[in-house]
Amino acid sequence: MTEPIYLDHNATTPVDPRVLEKMLPYFSEIYGNASSIDHLHGNRSKKAVDAARQTIAKLLGCRKDNEVIFTGGATEANNLALIGSYRRLREKGRHIISSAIEHPAVLDTLHYLENEGAEVTLLPVDCYGVVDIQALQAAIRSDTILISVMFANNEIGTIQPIKEIGEVSKKHGVLFHVDAAQAVGHEPLHVYDLNIDLLSFSAHKFYGPKGVGGLFVRTYAPMVRLDAVMFGGGQERGLRPGTLNVPAIVGMAEALAIAVQGQKAERERLGDLSATIKANLLAAFPGIIFNGHPEKRLQHNLNITIPGVEAKGLIHLLKDRLSFSAGSACSTTKVEPSHVLKAIGLSDDECFQTIRFGAGRSTMNSLQISEILIEGIRKLN
Incomplete structure (x- = not known):
């Protein structure tokens, strides 16, 4: 596999x-x-x-x-x-x-x-x-x-x-x-x-x-x-x-x-990669929400609210193709909504419809990642 x-x-x-x-x-x-x-x-x-x-x-x-x-x-x-x-x-x-x-x-x-x-x-x-x-x-x-x-x-x-x-x-x-x-x-x-x-x-x-x-x-x-x-x-x-x-x-x-x-070059690369994934998702699903500051942010982080799609369900559906989380790894055992997402104004339902991508040195194919995620969202939507 x-x-x-x-x-x-x-x-x-x-x-x-x-x-x-x-x-x-x-x-x-x-x-x-x-x-x-x-x-x-x-x-x-x-x-x-x-x-x-x-x-x-x-x-x-x-x-x-x-x-x-x-x-x-x-x-x-x-x-x-x-x-x-x-x-x-x-x-x-x-x-x-x-x-x-x-x-x-x-x-x-x-x-x-x-x-x-x-x-x-x-x-x-x-x-x-x-x-x-x-x-x-x-x-x-x-x-x-x-x-x-x-x-x-x-x-x-x-x-x-x-x-x-x-x-x-x-x-x-x-x-x-x-x-x-x-x-x-x-x-x-x-x-x-x-x-x-x-x-x-x-x-x-x-x-x-x-x-x-x-x-x-x-x-x-x-x-x-x-x-x-x-x-x-x-x-x-x-x-x-x-x-x-x-x-x-x-x-x-x-x-x-x-x-x-290698910090400067990697920040630029991951910023471009994240921007491509973001653009692809928005083209497929205009209602998707990207959380956090649009510019003053970690270049390798994407926090995405997908209306109507439960985060845990998407993670389970795609677990053999993508490894990502519904939020902080330090709070994934808790059932309450993220205190961070609540603090920026998300509802409880929106919190449970939010996923987090953290790209890194091994992350290369933004198109493949986008296609897998889009396919998964369509199955659950």
């Missing part, structure tokens, strides 16, 4: 063969604990980690290598950023601002912090999923200590005005955290130019291994300090204890270097 065309790159990407090749020696040949620096085996691993940290820091626009803290992924990085900054600053204030369309890794963590006394304001978004800067400014209070807004939405692909939000945060002396899991490796990004204080990312979103990610923690103007939320070992400046996953860290650095090097 022919393998289905994979269109769920927003959920995860395959490990690039060049990344896997780079990782392999660190499973069995260079196997020392990177914290065991008193002998040769440990020092070899430490040098690999140091080199990876330097590579990632440079590609993110950090001032210092130690601004990169390695974690198990963006979810853990979000937890560390939000809980760590809240506990460090709660004597100064307890108010946190975020948006209504954040990933559950942020929203669930903020809900947890409410049990610790945090007061959370979730900003609404417009019909494209964009946070309003004036609404943000109006929401800031004297006790606001943190703003957390994602770089790009994992469901609808909308990119937020991050630089402007960062400018507002700096003006008011409020820390600014960005969940950039969908953006790192895919969009131009420089943490200092964008006025970001904390930034979360995950390797498996840019063709690296699963189970590894990181958190940028600014050390200059201001120097950001976090309370640890895990304990035992003192690794990663005491913020993320535990034996470092050397193969995964090496792989993440290689994956990011490859992604950034």
Whole structure:
């Protein structure tokens, strides 16, 4: 049987063969604990980690290598950023601002912090999923200590005005955290130019291994300090204890270097591919709705509402030909409508008639994808 065309790159990407090749020696040949620096085996691993940290820091626009803290992924990085900054600053204030369309890794963590006394304001978004800067400014209070807004939405692909939000945060002396899991490796990004204080990312979103990610923690103007939320070992400046996953860290650095090097060309290619699929679908079904911002968006993302066609039914019908999702991979077990789609104004029925395409490096034939999808919609319409 022919393998289905994979269109769920927003959920995860395959490990690039060049990344896997780079990782392999660190499973069995260079196997020392990177914290065991008193002998040769440990020092070899430490040098690999140091080199990876330097590579990632440079590609993110950090001032210092130690601004990169390695974690198990963006979810853990979000937890560390939000809980760590809240506990460090709660004597100064307890108010946190975020948006209504954040990933559950942020929203669930903020809900947890409410049990610790945090007061959370979730900003609404417009019909494209964009946070309003004036609404943000109006929401800031004297006790606001943190703003957390994602770089790009994992469901609808909308990119937020991050630089402007960062400018507002700096003006008011409020820390600014960005969940950039969908953006790192895919969009131009420089943490200092964008006025970001904390930034979360995950390797498996840019063709690296699963189970590894990181958190940028600014050390200059201001120097950001976090309370640890895990304990035992003192690794990663005491913020993320535990034996470092050397193969995964090496792989993440290689994956990011490859992604950034080819970023401009790949964004252009995927933008053209997505535009072709969009045009073909609209020609066949003029009533189809494309969600998210038409221009300020991830080039490889398409979020499509198909009136009268249930998303799960279409996914099941085409499962042997296309692999795509009805929304975030982190919420597919839930039966309630997407909080992101509801926030941009879709009805419950429209939410359940919405699919998400995430194209990637292996996505080539836009005409074939269009024809398969059109055929499936016609069968269910």
